[in-house]
Amino acid sequence: MVPPQAPENVRDTVPARQRRKEARPQELLDAALELFVEKGFAATRAEEVAARAGVSKGTLYLYYPSKEDLLKAVILRNISHEIAEGVGIVAAHEGSAAELLQLVLHEWWRRFGETPASGICKLMMSEVRNFPDIGRFFAAEVIEPMHALLGSVLQRGIERGEFRPLPIPQVVQLLMAPMLFIVMHKHSFGACEGVELGVDPTRLIDTQVDIVLQGIALAPATKGRR
């Protein structure tokens, strides 16, 4: 289906064959992510993954002993990479909590939400019940840290008197939910011809930040808001 073309522009020091070989696992994982997101895990055939990665069926099994292991590798490979950066941003930030909140959400979108890696969200949502350990791993390694991160931003805002007292866990959910929802929509309905979300994701984040900031602001004194 996909012609097995070799990338012609990447010959440096190592021979092409070797380069391909080293790149194989990632190429396979990328192909698998795409297909698993598109069609679902069970409905994707191992041979399709191999074909999209430009290798034969047998080669796939040289790298991953089973289709299920491939799925696990896809998921593990695509999670737990962006959190650390977020922590850095938060730690380095010196302005208002409101600005920081906006920054963090926009960066999340830029670095994850609008990349193909966001497909992992739909994939996990679809498949966790069949792979509960991965679900627990994901909850512990990704969801918890992300919530802690956003929670710390909120906490800082409350402490600094920018935000009113808030049920932090719930507000964190409310912050993430629209973004996760957009991501999931993009990889499901959004891929259907004739179904449009009707709103631009970046704008939506702006509106989200706008409303939530007014919503969580220490109310009477909300002047100065943007």
Add this chain to the structure above:
Amino acid sequence: MVPPQAPENVRDTVPARQRRKEARPQELLDAALELFVEKGFAATRAEEVAARAGVSKGTLYLYYPSKEDLLKAVILRNISHEIAEGVGIVAAHEGSAAELLQLVLHEWWRRFGETPASGICKLMMSEVRNFPDIGRFFAAEVIEPMHALLGSVLQRGIERGEFRPLPIPQVVQLLMAPMLFIVMHKHSFGACEGVELGVDPTRLIDTQVDIVLQGIALAPATKGRR
């Protein structure tokens, strides 16, 4: 495709066998919904569905000519039932738009979000790309009306001076997203032992309403802005 529904007024004159026959389609659809949500469409075996409905494999095919038709029936049967009621609530309401918004969201949760029917959301998200016509149908019959409904509530609030001027479509998304997210979470991660959402859905809706209402309110201090 979808077998004709049983007339509701002949329950006590027909023999028992006939009654089973009338009940079968719904029993099968319920079983199928559960399993498709749990395991995914492709990973659910037709025989499992039949077994959960208490019939044999062959009987399933007596009512639905293929597994794919069964999925279509599951989806069509479970959507487009709740919209009309929402319209009635909105039309009948006489109080403030803020109260109405709270009412509509809570009713949505009570009548749909916390029932098994909410699994349809996860199911559709997982399967639309394999069944795009159903996606378009769902978008036209469910999403559009629901957005129109919430949009009208917002519009009323703006006109009555309760809410500040708003980009209605985006705010509608922001209103629905957390609820849909909860629903999806419930049917995916939420079903994994050891992974908890950490927040109570009803409370979350309260917080959501609280924040959004303050967030979209024509804030006392910001009068004159528009």
Add this chain to the structure above:
Amino acid sequence: MVPPQAPENVRDTVPARQRRKEARPQELLDAALELFVEKGFAATRAEEVAARAGVSKGTLYLYYPSKEDLLKAVILRNISHEIAEGVGIVAAHEGSAAELLQLVLHEWWRRFGETPASGICKLMMSEVRNFPDIGRFFAAEVIEPMHALLGSVLQRGIERGEFRPLPIPQVVQLLMAPMLFIVMHKHSFGACEGVELGVDPTRLIDTQVDIVLQGIALAPATKGRR
């Protein structure tokens, strides 16, 4: 598929229900013969036979305990009926053997070849290898008597000096083959749109008789040939 209409013109002395009941076996056999000839035994569903006979699936099994038994009944019912008449014709004939041969072949065509019963030939040819006992039965009850009959006509012709000495069994085959072939063609290729035999069966029999009679005649002038 076939509406279960009752023949309205056959009420005489017995009530309609009873008449139907008595006629059932034959109606079922007729329907089965048609379908088995059309589609083959294995490819015909029991329910189709029942439907074409205007009864339900269950009723078929009241009369015939299995589909295979139905096939056997179809075959047994449709063979061994025409031979006796042929014997009578031969016995009663007083003219030349040539005339008699022509008469017998035409009668065979009129009474069997051009009726739906001739489908039995195609059916047997297709299915004997799966039902060898029926094959043996057919050979003993139908083929043998028929060959004996034709053989006796030839024998009479030889004895009367009308025909030259002949290898009777072979000539019998040569007499029957074209007629059987026409019959089989009619029920196979002949039923395909766009495939025509190109010759009229009755004419073919005439030509057959014409050639064979000259061919087997004690031809005074053909000496020296071969």
Add this chain to the structure above:
Amino acid sequence: MVPPQAPENVRDTVPARQRRKEARPQELLDAALELFVEKGFAATRAEEVAARAGVSKGTLYLYYPSKEDLLKAVILRNISHEIAEGVGIVAAHEGSAAELLQLVLHEWWRRFGETPASGICKLMMSEVRNFPDIGRFFAAEVIEPMHALLGSVLQRGIERGEFRPLPIPQVVQLLMAPMLFIVMHKHSFGACEGVELGVDPTRLIDTQVDIVLQGIALAPATKGRR
């Protein structure tokens, strides 16, 4: 649909595995022909065909995408091979039309009638009504040319004064019918223990030729007959 035939000249350079691959299609077609002729198309299981060809069920589907495609390949592969040779024989012949007729019929028997390929006749007769396109194809590619061939022989005989004026299409049918009948008999009744044709095919052809030649001869002395 039909896999490409193996080039005949690469037999000794390719590895053994490859050789099997090249041989597979023909082995499968041979096995399928045998079984379809024996038991009928519908009653033959795909797995049986595979087993008789010495491969597994899956391998069969590697070469033919469905059982029906296998049937089509069986038929297409086994027809349209013998006609050309007949044309050559007729063109090359220089003796009498009577000799030529005898030669053509004997060759037909030798090259087709007594080989397993003759089973295709029974198979087609049994299945054409379920596969009418193949029926039309067979009629156009096999039956028509064969009739044209025999017709040309008769025509030559008439022109040379060997044969009397004849209704050529009918006589062609009369020539072929006994041979086709023998072939069909061989693959149906002939395979039943205890049912014998009672005549030797080659002899039958001799008798057929004998009778027909006298029957169609421009017989000087047969005047007065009917």
Add this chain to the structure above:
DNA sequence: TATGAATGAGGTTTCATTCAT
């Protein structure tokens, strides 16, 4: 390493047969 031919367990679907009504 890489390939792709081969396998066979397992899934979907059909349909002969049964049996409660």
Add this chain to the structure above:
DNA sequence: CATGAATGAAACCTCATTCAT
């Protein structure tokens, strides 16, 4: 007798996985 809902064995076909080359 007649019905047709229900069954489950068995057929077709797919595809994850293996392995000789």
